Amino acid sequence: MTQTRNVLVYGASGYTGKLVAESLAQRDIPFYMAGRTLSRLETALGVVEERHGKKVDAALVSVGHDFRELVDLIQRLEIKVLINNVGPFMQLAWPVVEACLEAGCHYLDTTGEQDWTAAIGEKYGAAFAAKGLLLCPANSxxxxxxxxxxxxxxxxxxxxxxxxxxxxxxxxxxxxxxxxxxxxxxxxxxxxxxxxxxxxxxxxxxxxxxxxxxxxxxxxxxxxxxxxxxxxxxxxxxxxxxxxxxxxxxxxxxxxxxxxxxxxxxxxxxxxxxxxxxxxxxxxxxxxxxxxxxxxxxxxxxxxxxxxxxxxxxxxxxxxxxxYTWTGDICAEGAERLLNGQLKAVGFQSPAKAFGHRELIQRFHERGFCSALPA
CATH class of the missing domain: 3.30.360.10 (Dihydrodipicolinate Reductase; domain 2)
Structure with a gap:
């Protein structure tokens, strides 16, 4: 495994957060598991390691659900990609997006909420693009x-x-x-x-x-x-x-x-x-x-x-x-492509536009999740 740890899974102790962590581990990507309660993160890491079948290169960090705390954490840990699993997103995710923009970090989340997706695209899409960052909800x-x-x-x-x-x-x-x-x-x-x-x-x-x-x-x-x-x-x-x-x-x-x-x-x-x-x-x-x-x-x-x-x-x-398992996998795939410099479009983008629909379908077919591309 590489020693560089630039991915943060926020809300890592929840159901989807654990699946994201497992998919990152399958790709040998070191990451942080973040949330408010360290004991819950420790329990979640145990579940991820049991599923993965071996130790996982993850570090645990507790952080309050607060804009300034999140900015400081992202900057201190030199996070390049944050994957947000804390919902309902329209109720809870505003400080997370704002912290990523302030700290200069790509933002991915697992929302299914149409109004949240529309709201952040309208409010923050241009600002993320101006910084060369990806604002990509609904990696799910x-x-x-x-x-x-x-x-x-x-x-x-x-x-x-x-x-x-x-x-x-x-x-x-x-x-x-x-x-x-x-x-x-x-x-x-x-x-x-x-x-x-x-x-x-x-x-x-x-x-x-x-x-x-x-x-x-x-x-x-x-x-x-x-x-x-x-x-x-x-x-x-x-x-x-x-x-x-x-x-x-x-x-x-x-x-x-x-x-x-x-x-x-x-x-x-x-x-x-x-x-x-x-x-x-x-x-x-x-x-x-x-x-x-x-x-x-x-x-x-x-x-x-x-x-x-x-x-x-x-x-x-x-x-x-x-x-749900595939949701974890597309988050990990997106993080890997961002770390590898494979981003196709900055600002507010769907995963299909950010990373390429054919590339993604081919990748997930290889990993056993979906049917092959048409001939």
Whole structure:
């Protein structure tokens, strides 16, 4: 292993943080595991080493969730890449992004929150670009995988409209994901799709029927917060329309719709802070503890992208399974490419644009996560 330690996993004691750490260890990248409580980090490192099968080159650091503390830590440790796993991101991640910008550090996170992605792109994208830094949210199954698959479809000249569907078998959301998805799906005014270059809001309490090319059954899907692809493609001259739905699983859809309807009944008259408190409280009630690590043979996922233009249509289906484990892997892949000087675009970027969609798909196919690129 190299002795240089320039990667910091923030929120490393959580479910996703441990998966990021494990993926970094698989690449022999030394890193810091950071969070507020040292004892939790020690426990998390033990889990990572047990999964990895040997000692891991990780150093533990405790830090408060505070802008100045984070700036000082990033500068003192000479961090080049920070991977943020602390969510819900719209509630908690502002000081982390601001600290990375102030300290001159690339920022990656694992969000699935559309409003967070849009907000940091608008507020900080130009500032990160001016410093030659990457601001890259959603290094995660949702919504990096769809962005990668969409870029394959957009290779066909004339395609200007994207219709994307994620389908997941046996999904087991973590505690942080549960709170994040509740604050997303209960947002009754801003789960957006892109239509004729304008963002328009989905109804939040409707399940849509979807037909997938590899299943006989019709499945129910939800906007699931709107996704990040409409945000990334909003100002892309190639794209006029972009819709994303997620077939989250028949074991979850009824409970999700019921929670949304309960929120809609309670929300009138609430302030935004009261709404966030409500969804956090519901998340605490729904939380069943940290789920087991997901499996390529159980938590299988597929992304279907249909593309249309004036005179042409095309489709691409990409298998990509074990969504949480792959989330850890794309974070580690992004960190490795940043350390190796393989960044393709600075500022606010999707992982697909930052690192190259074909390069990423090929890499993850080699690592056993996804189907191969089309011939």
């Amino acid at each position: 199954f949702m919504w990096a995988a769809g962005a990668m698959a969409a870029e394959v479809v957009l290779e066909t000249p004339g395609i200007d409209s994207l219709d994307i569907c994620y389908q997941i078998d046996n999904g087991l959301p973590s505690e942080a994901s549960t709170k994040s998805f509740l604050r997303m799906v209960c947002n009754d005014v801003s789960q957006y799709y892109l239509e004729q270059n304008q963002l328009k809001a989905w109804p939040n309490d409707v399940a849509h029927l979807v037909s997938l090319p590899y299943r006989n059954a019709i499945l129910r899907a939800h906007p699931w917060g709107g996704a990040c692809e409409p945000i990334w493609f909003k100002d892309d001259p190639r794209v006029r329309n972009c819709k994303v739905l997620t077939a989250i699983g028949e074991h979850m859809i009824d409970g999700v719709i019921a929670a949304i309807k309960a929120f809609n009944a309670a929300a009138p008259g609430m302030s935004q802070d009261e709404r966030e408190e409500w969804t956090n409280r519901m998340g605490d009630q729904m939380d069943s503890g940290e789920p087991p690590k997901d499996s390529l043979d159980v938590q299988r996922g597929v992304i279907v992208v249909h593309g249309q233009g004036r005179q042409i249509t095309t489709s691409y289906v990409m298998n990509l399974s074990a969504a």
